[in-house]
Each structure stands twice: as C-alpha cells, then as structure tokens.
Amino acid sequence: MSCTSPVIVALDFSTVEDAINLAKQLDPTKCRVKIGKELFTVTGPKIVEELQKIGFEVFLDLKFHDIPNTTAMAVKVAASMGVWMVDIHCVGGLAMMQACRNVLDQMNSKTLLIGVTVLTSLGLEDLQQLSITKTPEQQVLSLAQLAAEARLDGLVSSAQEARALKLNFPQLKLVTPGIRPVGASKHDQQRIVTPAQAMLDGSDYLVIGRPITKAVNPPQALEDILISLQ
Ligand SMILES: O=C(O)c1cc(=O)[nH]c(=O)n1[C@@H]1O[C@H](COP(=O)(O)O)[C@@H](O)[C@H]1O
Numbered sequence: 001m002s003c004t005s006p007v008i009v010a011l012d013f014s015t016v017e018d019a020i021n022l023a024k025q026l027d028p029t030k031c032r033v034k035i036g037k038e039l040f041t042v043t044g045p046k047i048v049e050e051l052q053k054i055g056f057e058v059f060l061d062l063k064f065h066d067i068p069n070t071t072a073m074a075v076k077v078a079a080s081m082g083v084w085m086v087d088i089h090c091v092g093g094l095a096m097m098q099a100c101r102n103v104l105d106q107m108n109s110k111t112l113l114i115g116v117t118v119l120t121s122l123g124l125e126d127l128q129q130l131s132i133t134k135t136p137e138q139q140v141l142s143l144a145q146l147a148a149e150a151r152l153d154g155l156v157s158s159a160q161e162a163r164a165l166k167l168n169f170p171q172l173k174l175v176t177p178g179i180r181p182v183g184a185s186k187h188d189q190q191r192i193v194t195p196a197q198a199m200l201d202g203s204d205y206l207v208i209g210r211p212i213t214k215a216v217n218p219p220q221a222l223e224d225i226l227i228s229l230q
Contacts, residue, residue: 006199007031007225008059010177010209011051016043020050025219028055030226032084034207036061048081057084059175059207063116065089068099075100079111085175087156090115090143097150112173115147116156120178123190136191137161144169156207158191159198166202177207181225184211195225 009031013019019039026033033056035047040062051058060083064071071088078086088100097115104113117140118127124135132139140161147155147169154173157165162174176198178189186192187210195206208225215221 003029003032003057005030005032005226006203006205006229007195007222008034008175008205008207009212009222010034010036010061010207011039012036012209012213013039014042016047016050019043019047020054022213022218023051023054023056026222027219028057031222032057032059032205034059034061034209037063045081048083052082059083059085059087061087063087063089064100065092066096068092068096071096072099072103075111075113076103076107079104079107079109083111085112085114087114087116087175090117090147090155094146094150097147097152101151112153114154114156114173114175115143115150115152117143117147117161118157120158120176120189120191126190137164140165141168144172148172154204159193159201159203159206160191162193162198162201162203173204174202175205175207176203177209179206179208179211181211181228194228196228199229 011019011033033051048058060078064074075086118136140157144155156175158178159176165174178192179195180192182194198206212218212221
C-alpha cells in the first residue's frame with residue numbers, strides 16, 4: 001500500500017538494530033523514513049534494503065556535493081537501489097544539478113531528486129560568517145531558482161521559506177526539516193516551524209527526527225503529529 005502521509009521520520013541511529021527497532025514500531029502507510037549520514041556510514045546499503053523489505057519508502061539523505069560527474073554517479077547508484085528520494089546540495093552549482101537530473105532521466109528513474117538550499121540549523125549570523133550577505137530566505141530563493149532551472153523535483157528548506165517558495169516555484173516539492181511540535185526542544189535547529197503551520201505554508205513533506213525517535217512512545221508521537229494536521 002502506498003503512503004499518503006507527509007511525514008518522513010529521520011532514523012538518525014548508529015546501528016541497524018536501533019533503526020529497525022524504531023521502524024518496526026511505525027506503520028509504513030503513516031510515514032516514510034529517512035536514512036542519513038550516520039546510519040548509512042555505519043551500515044551501508046543493506047539498511048536501505050531492510051527498510052524497503054518491511055514496506056517503507058526511503059529518502060536517502062546523503063546530501064551529495066562534489067564535482068558534477070562524481071555527484072551524478074553517486075545519484076545513479078542511489079537510484080539503482082530503488083530509493084524514493086535522494087538529495088544533493090544546490091551550492092554544488094547548476095552544472096552539478098543538471099548532471100544529476102540527466103543521469104536520472106537516462107535511467108527513466110522515478111527517484112525524486114531534491115536540492116538542499118540553506119540548512120535549517122543556519123541563521124542570519126551563520127550566513128554572514130560564510131560571507132553570504134543575503135538573508136536565509138533570499139539565499140533559499142536564489143538557490144531555488146537554479147534548482148528549478150536544473151529541473152530538480154524539489155527542495156529542502158526550512159518551512160519558514162515554504163510560502164515564498166510555493167508562490168515562486170509551485171512545480172517544486174517542498175521537503176522541510178526543522179519541524180517542532182509546540183513546546184518541543186529546538187535541539188540544534190534554528191529555523192523551526194510547527195507541523196500544522198508548515199503544511200499550511202505549503203510544505204509537501206515534513207522531516208521529523210528527535211520529536212518522534214526520542215519520544216517515550218514514538219508511534220504515539222507520530223500519531224499526535226498526524227492528528228495535529230487534520
Ligand atoms: O536534508 C535534511 O533532511 C536536513 C536538511 C536540513 O536543512 N536540516 C535538517 O535537519 N535535515 C535533517 O533532518 C533531520 C532533522 O532531525 P530532527 O532535528 O531530530 O527533527 C536530521 O536528520 C537532519 O539531518
């Protein structure tokens with residue numbers, strides 16, 4: 001059965017056992033799962049297969065960022081594993097994004113190619129430290145312009161930019177981490193939004209990690225979030 005929920009649960013764990021244990025408490029019709037750098041580095045591709053076997057669509061979040069050929073070949077391998085979504089950093093540039101698009105087109109792949117704009121852990125001062133004089137929203141919008149030109153399927157940004165992105169780039173799917181239910185800890189996130197507000201503002205998918213994975217009762221935490229969206 002395919003998943004219609006907007007929630008993607010970030011399985012940020014350091015062992016296969018912990019990731020599978022959490023995933024098995026969740027229902028693949030109620031969320032998708034995300035494999036990030038920590039989990040993939042320790043497990044390699046077998047975790048993708050294991051999660052697919054128990055019915056989950058997988059977002060392989062390795063945020064590739066390299067020269068065009070290297071990045072496109074990494075995207076090709078990810079797509080050949082049958083992942084639902086893969087991401088690359090937009091700051092890799094237009095040629096890099098186009099190379100990734102082309103490789104997926106040549107494979108007739110259905111894997112969604114998503115460009116990371118400005119990480120949700122970064123605020124205005126962090127951008128200034130990087131010699132970026134734009135606000136986070138301005139920087140997100142200018143990277144989105146390049147991503148649209150490269151015909152990416154969507155973007156990762158904070159939901160704080162969702163409204164402006166949907167207005168200017170309605171064809172792009174918006175994947176928004178930095179989601180925090182009312183009262184939840186921010187942890188290392190800066191540009192945070194509640195689940196319901198993110199959906200109202202135009203997010204298509206909500207990436208949620210610790211508010212679910214570190215909850216006393218993860219399936220209930222997911223359920224509470226889904227109820228808050230109704
Ligand atoms: O690409 C991502 O998923 C991502 C991009 C971004 O800008 N910010 C961000 O937090 N993420 C990921 O989203 C997840 C957020 O986890 P929590 O902060 O625990 O909800 C982590 O796995 C991050 O790696």
